[in-house]
Amino acid sequence: MAYSDKVIDHYNNPRNVGSMDKSSPEVGTGLVGAPECGDVMKLQIKVNPQTSVIEDAKFKTFGCGSAIASSSLATEWVKGKTVDEALQIKNTEIVKELSLPPVKIHCSVLAEDAIRAAIHDWKKKQDVTKPVAVEAQ
Amino acid sequence: MRASHFCSACGKVQPPVPVDYFSFFGFPRKLNVDTGLLEREFYELSRKLHPDLYARAESREQEWSMEQSSLLNDAYRTLKDPIKRTEYLLRLEGVELEEQSKAATEKARATGEVKKQVVPPDLLEEVFELNMQLEELRMQKKAGENDPMLIQEIGKQKMSLEAKYEALLNELRGYWDQWDKLVDSGAEEDRRKVRDKMLDLLNRRNYVRNLVRDVTEALESST
Numbered sequence: 001m002a003y004s005d006k007v008i009d010h011y012n013n014p015r016n017v018g019s020m021d022k023s024s025p026e027v028g029t030g031l032v033g034a035p036e037c038g039d040v041m042k043l044q045i046k047v048n049p050q051t052s053v054i055e056d057a058k059f060k061t062f063g064c065g066s067a068i069a070s071s072s073l074a075t076e077w078v079k080g081k082t083v084d085e086a087l088q089i090k091n092t093e094i095v096k097e098l099s100l101p102p103v104k105i106h107c108s109v110l111a112e113d114a115i116r117a118a119i120h121d122w123k124k125k126q127d128v129t130k131p132v133a134v135e136a137q
Numbered sequence: 138m139r140a141s142h143f144c145s146a147c148g149k150v151q152p153p154v155p156v157d158y159f160s161f162f163g164f165p166r167k168l169n170v171d172t173g174l175l176e177r178e179f180y181e182l183s184r185k186l187h188p189d190l191y192a193r194a195e196s197r198e199q200e201w202s203m204e205q206s207s208l209l210n211d212a213y214r215t216l217k218d219p220i221k222r223t224e225y226l227l228r229l230e231g232v233e234l235e236e237q238s239k240a241a242t243e244k245a246r247a248t249g250e251v252k253k254q255v256v257p258p259d260l261l262e263e264v265f266e267l268n269m270q271l272e273e274l275r276m277q278k279k280a281g282e283n284d285p286m287l288i289q290e291i292g293k294q295k296m297s298l299e300a301k302y303e304a305l306l307n308e309l310r311g312y313w314d315q316w317d318k319l320v321d322s323g324a325e326e327d328r329r330k331v332r333d334k335m336l337d338l339l340n341r342r343n344y345v346r347n348l349v350r351d352v353t354e355a356l357e358s359s360t
Contacts, residue, residue, distance in 0.1 A: 031258065031261050031262065031265060032254060032256075032261070033254070033255075033256040033261050033264065033344065034238070035255055035256055035339075035340035035341070035343045035344060037347075038264075038343060038344050038346075038347030038348070040261055040264045040265050040268065042265060060265075060269075062264075062265070062268040062272075087246070087249075088246075090246065091239075091242060105239070106238060106239075109238055109239050109242050112242055112246070113242055113245075113252060113254070116242075116245055116246075116251070116252065117251075117252075117254075120251050
């Protein structure tokens with residue numbers, strides 16, 4: 001099976017590879033895996049607490065070219081979006097952009113899952129760190 | 138009852154009827170299979186269905202014996218292997234792994250709920266960390282370096298993974314017993330629960346298997 005040019009491009013020059021401090025309150029981490037192929041994908045986002053805009057994103061994926069390309073593309077797409085906008089990203093859009101064949105659709109599903117998991121992790125941190133409203137006496 | 142492979146009146150080979158592998162041998166859809174019996178049935182049928190026996194028969198009989206023989210081989214190979222047998226049964230029970238995963242993601246998108254990951258987080262962490270170490274090992278190899286501590290550490294993890302792999306098979310056998318009991322008398326809902334537990338377990342096992350494979354490769358090429 002031949003990879004599309006876009007997949008090869010992301011595979012050879014992955015964007016935003018790396019990691020961020022997992023314990024930072026501004027960072028959300030999503031770690032997901034696809035049992036079909038044994039791939040594992042970590043996607044992290046750094047969110048501005050005032051604007052909810054994703055200012056930075058990093059990923060590290062162990063898996064096939066399509067999984068790497070899907071997560072690389074995902075980090076590019078979430079950057080500059082608010083978390084709510086990022087939650088609208090659909091795996092089918094990743095499939096289309098990268099021209100993934102049917103057998104690689106699960107890679108795009110994994111990337112969408114990773115975005116959601118990272119945002120969920122970040123949101124959870126916000127709930128904890130938010131000052132609790134003091135009840136009126 | 139075994140699917141009828143031969144005409145009951147004249148004893149001639151029949152075209153294969155579309156049955157599942159369990160019915161092909163006349164077994165119930167249970168996961169504890171008497172492998173001795175399976176083997177005996179296999180040898181008996183393969184003797185009787187062997188295409189050589191039909192070399193002088195009508196062409197459609199030749200064809201049927203060929204089709205039946207190939208079905209027999211597939212059925213035997215699938216049922217003999219404990220994992221293949223379980224995976225096959227799960228497919229018969231309507232499990233479509235990828236479809237399920239896609240559907241769950243779509244649901245998460247629509248409802249804002251969190252998708253349940255089939256692979257437990259602690260296993261994912263372990264997989265991720267070990268992959269990081271493997272990458273380091275490969276990079277060292279490329280640079281012509283050799284870190285005995287790292288190799289030793291990875292070797293230790295490999296052993297723990299192999300133990301985990303074995304343990305998962307035993308755990309699976311426990312579910313087989315639950316499943317088989319429910320086949321005779323059990324609610325659909327209970328069966329589905331056991332089915333999903335088996336599916337979870339096989340998913341975890343796939344992960345561990347791939348990881349053991351990668352670790353073995355990396356260690357072999359670095360020593």
